[in-house]
Amino acid sequence: MKLTNAKLDRNAPCWCGSGRKYKQCHMAFDEKIRMAELKGHEVPPRRLIKSPADIEGIRESAKINIAVLDLVAEKISIGMSTEEINRIVHEKTLSMGGIPAPLNYEGFPKSVCTSLNEEVCHGIPDDSIILKDGDIINVDVSTIYKGYFSDSSRMFCMGNVSPEKKRLVEVARECMEEGIKNVIPWHFLGDMGAAVHAHALKNGYTVVRQIGGHGCGKEFHEDPWVGYTTSPGTGMLMVPGMVFTIEPMVNMGGDAIYEDEDNGWTIRTEDGKPSAQWEVQVLVTETGCEVLTW
Numbered sequence: 619m620k621l622t623n624a625k626l627d628r629n630a631p632c633w634c635g636s637g638r639k640y641k642q643c644h645m646a647f648d649e650k651i652r653m654a655e656l657k658g659h660e661v662p663p664r665r666l667i668k669s670p671a672d673i674e675g676i677r678e679s680a681k682i683n684i685a686v687l688d689l690v691a692e693k694i695s696i697g698m699s700t701e702e703i704n705r706i707v708h709e710k711t712l713s714m715g716g717i718p719a720p721l722n723y724e725g726f727p728k729s730v731c732t733s734l735n736e737e738v739c740h741g742i743p744d745d746s747i748i749l750k751d752g753d754i755i756n757v758d759v760s761t762i763y764k765g766y767f768s769d770s771s772r773m774f775c776m777g778n779v780s781p782e783k784k785r786l787v788e789v790a791r792e793c794m795e796e797g798i799k800n801v802i803p804w805h806f807l808g809d810m811g812a813a814v815h816a817h818a819l820k821n822g823y824t825v826v827r828q829i830g831g832h833g834c835g836k837e838f839h840e841d842p843w844v845g846y847t848t849s850p851g852t853g854m855l856m857v858p859g860m861v862f863t864i865e866p867m868v869n870m871g872g873d874a875i876y877e878d879e880d881n882g883w884t885i886r887t888e889d890g891k892p893s894a895q896w897e898v899q900v901l902v903t904e905t906g907c908e909v910l911t912w
């Protein structure tokens with residue numbers, strides 16, 4: 619048994635960077651973490667607990683991410699190419715002093731992901747892809763600002779979208795909201811994911827299993843991996859100071875997906891039926907969570 623935390627001076631400044639004394643800051647927190655660990659639960663390492671300065675930095679980054687998506691919401695229209703969305707995102711991000719996180723990320727060629735209809739995620743903007751009446755599209759924006767990362771996505775319905783697709787988009791949003799409601803400190807990520815999954819299943823939909831959310835803030839993709847087809851009581855403990863995304867990919871048909879072999883990025887549903895996704899980035903608080911980016 620390690621007793622390193624107990625040996626930390628109670629009156630020394632807390633490891634979290636708050637400037638407060640350890641005994642008045644994270645001492646009780648560390649004890650709770652240690653007890654959970656002794657019970658065999660997965661607990662977050664300290665590097666995943668954001669300091670007040672980190673949270674401030676993520677908030678600043680988030681302001682850009684939200685403004686970019688607000689601008690996309692204003693401009694997006696039938697007849698526009700997804701490359702035009704890319705230009706809007708790229709220019710708006712730069713104009714606010716940010717860097718689009720997707721650009722050159724592991725070779726991704728554009729500043730945003732635009733995923734249409736049966737595309738689940740990682741759609742690549744292109745001049746030849748024109749938004750048509752009846753399309754549904756996910757626009758996934760991620761920003762780096764002064765070293766801090768923000769990440770969120772929204773769905774847009776173009777013109778006369780069929781009632782079936784409209785309902786999918788609405789339920790996908792409800793699934794994300796169900797996730798937000800179920801971020802409860804000292805509960806498990808698996809509890810949250812199970813609640814999201816149950817809501818999708820209740821509506822006759824499935825949730826993609828292989829791709830999930832992620833920690834986000836000091837890096838684009840941090841631990842933990844966040845699934846939405848999980849079992850209650852499993853996964854990492856959600857504790858105050860963690861920041862991660864809630865972004866279930868909800869399919870109208872089956873949950874099977876495949877990757878585009880030609881571009882190596884775009885994920886589509888195996889059965890060709892539509893998929894929808896909304897993404898927020900949340901901070902776990904003492905009482906629930908705060909949505910930082912939407």
Ligand SMILES: [Zn+2]
Pocket residue numbers: 632633634635636643644
């Ligand atoms: Zn502290």
